Amino acid sequence: MMRAGETGMSDxxxxxxxxxxxxxxxVDGGIVRAVDRVSFDVHRGETxxxxxxxxxxxxxxxxxxxxxxxxxxxxxxxVAELDGxxxxxxxxxxxxxxxxxxxxxxxxxxxxxxxPVMTAGGQIAEALRxxxxxxx
Numbered sequence: 001m002m003r004a005g006e007t008g009m010s011d012x013x014x015x016x017x018x019x020x021x022x023x024x025x026x027v028d029g030g031i032v033r034a035v036d037r038v039s040f041d042v043h044r045g046e047t048x049x050x051x052x053x054x055x056x057x058x059x060x061x062x063x064x065x066x067x068x069x070x071x072x073x074x075x076x077x078x079v080a081e082l083d084g085x086x087x088x089x090x091x092x093x094x095x096x097x098x099x100x101x102x103x104x105x106x107x108x109x110x111x112x113x114x115x116p117v118m119t120a121g122g123q124i125a126e127a128l129r130x131x132x133x134x135x136x
Contacts, residue, residue, distance in 0.1 A: 014041035021078035023064045034060040062105050101131040
């Protein structure tokens with residue numbers, strides 16, 4: 001049952017909506033179009049998989065949405081709305097609150113993503129403290 005003034009449209013709005021995402025890498029000899037006008041929606045409760053051959057831009061798409069690009073990378077177009085807010089326009093401090101709490105990524109090679117001087121449990125606990133306030 002809807003209340004007066006409600007349209008019910010928020011029930012149909014995607015949790016994540018990516019439109020015409022474009023990411024470039026500046027490399028010796030020119031520019032590589034790492035992500036070229038990618039668009040998709042992910043709705044609440046939906047399982048989404050981005051599938052393709054090696055080197056086609058799956059990881060760069062996820063890294064672009066999370067704004068974790070290498071120094072040579074730049075998002076040059078598009079929109080990535082999380083609950084209606086374009087995360088590509090957020091200041092870095094606000095984006096740090098989004099990462100880990102609202103969006104996450106499982107990297108292809110987690111051994112390269114973990115800090116070798118900390119236990120895996122310690123790194124998980126650090127993320128929980130940062131995003132939930134648990135443990136202090």
